[in-house]
Amino acid sequence: MKKKILIINTGGTLSSVMKENGLAPGLSTHDMQKELHIVSGETVLEIEDFCALDSANIFPEDWSALALHISELRNDYDGIVVIHGTDTMAYTSSMLSFMLQNINIPVVLTGSQLSITNPVADAMENCRCAIHMAASGMPGVFVAFNRKVMLGCRASKVRSLSFDAFESINYPYVAKISSLGMSIEKAVIPERKGVFQLANNYSTKVCMLKMFPGIHRSLLESIAEQGYKGIYLEAYGIGGVPFLKHDFISTLEKLISNGMTVLVGTQCRYEGSKMDIYETGRRTLEVGALQAHDMTSEAALTKLMWILGMTDNAGEIRDYFSINMSGEVSV
Numbered sequence: 001m002k003k004k005i006l007i008i009n010t011g012g013t014l015s016s017v018m019k020e021n022g023l024a025p026g027l028s029t030h031d032m033q034k035e036l037h038i039v040s041g042e043t044v045l046e047i048e049d050f051c052a053l054d055s056a057n058i059f060p061e062d063w064s065a066l067a068l069h070i071s072e073l074r075n076d077y078d079g080i081v082v083i084h085g086t087d088t089m090a091y092t093s094s095m096l097s098f099m100l101q102n103i104n105i106p107v108v109l110t111g112s113q114l115s116i117t118n119p120v121a122d123a124m125e126n127c128r129c130a131i132h133m134a135a136s137g138m139p140g141v142f143v144a145f146n147r148k149v150m151l152g153c154r155a156s157k158v159r160s161l162s163f164d165a166f167e168s169i170n171y172p173y174v175a176k177i178s179s180l181g182m183s184i185e186k187a188v189i190p191e192r193k194g195v196f197q198l199a200n201n202y203s204t205k206v207c208m209l210k211m212f213p214g215i216h217r218s219l220l221e222s223i224a225e226q227g228y229k230g231i232y233l234e235a236y237g238i239g240g241v242p243f244l245k246h247d248f249i250s251t252l253e254k255l256i257s258n259g260m261t262v263l264v265g266t267q268c269r270y271e272g273s274k275m276d277i278y279e280t281g282r283r284t285l286e287v288g289a290l291q292a293h294d295m296t297s298e299a300a301l302t303k304l305m306w307i308l309g310m311t312d313n314a315g316e317i318r319d320y321f322s323i324n325m326s327g328e329v330s331v
C-alpha cells in the first residue's frame, strides 16, 4: 500500500516570493502542489498551510501549536513533512523533538535556500529527501537538507548561503542519499522508550547569553531581576567561565541559590563541554551550574525552556539534564 504523507507548510524561503519590502513567504501549498507532487515518489501526498512566516517570526507559541497539530494528525498519516524557514529550523526541530515524546511516525522538517519558483533552487530536492524519509517508517523528528537527514535535536544551520546549510552536530547522520538511493542508519535513530506523549508546555522565562571578554556580570543580575528562571550560557572552550576581575561564578552562585537554573555549554560548534578539567569549569559546576555536554545550543536552549515549562523543582531539573531525552546529548 502507498504511504500517506502530509506536508505542513509554515513558510520560509521555500515558499517565498519577492514583495515590495523584500523576499517573504507568499506561496500557499495550493500554489506549490504541482512541484510537490513531482517529488512525491510512490507516496500519496496531502498538503496544508499552517502559517506563512519567515522563520525569524517563529516563536515558542508556534512550536507549541505545531506540536499539538502534529499530535492530532499523527495517526492519520505514515509520516509528516514540515516546510519551515531555515533560519530557526534547528530551534523548531529541537523543540519538536522534546514536545513530541515517543512520536510514532517520522516528522521531517525541511526548507530551502532558494524559493521553489527558482529553476535552480534546492527546494524540490530537499522536499524529495524529506518525503522519502517521512515514508521510511522510522519514527522520530528529523531535518532533511541537501540529501542528508539528521536528528532534529542535532541539526544546526552552519552556512547562511550554501545549499549545504545544515550539519548534524556531534552525532552521525541518520540517512544520506547517493547514487545507491537513500541509506538509513537505523542504529543511530533513538529507540522509542514508550507511548506517545504530547508535552507542549514551555517557559518563556529562559534566555541565552554568549560570553565575551569584557562581558559584565551586571548583565546576569539584570536578567534575574527581570524574572528569568533559566539561563543557557554559551561559555568558552570546554565550558570556562571567568572568576577573576569580573567574578561571574560568584554571581552565578547567587542566582542559583535564588532558584535560577544555569545551564553551561560551549561556543565551539563541535565536541561539547567538559567542565571538570579547568578551574574555570570546575568552580562553575561546584556552584550548581548544569552542563550541556555535546548538545547544540539550539537543543540546550529549547530543552531548558521545555523542562522549566514542566517543573521548577531543582532536583527534577537536574535529573532531566542528566538523561538523554530524544538523542540530543551523549551522557
Ligand code: ASP
Pocket (backbone or CB within 6 Å): 011, 012, 013, 014, 053, 054, 055, 056, 084, 085, 086, 087, 088, 111, 112, 113, 114
Ligand atoms: N529567512 C528565511 C527563513 O528562515 C530563510 C530561509 O528559509 O532559508 O524563513
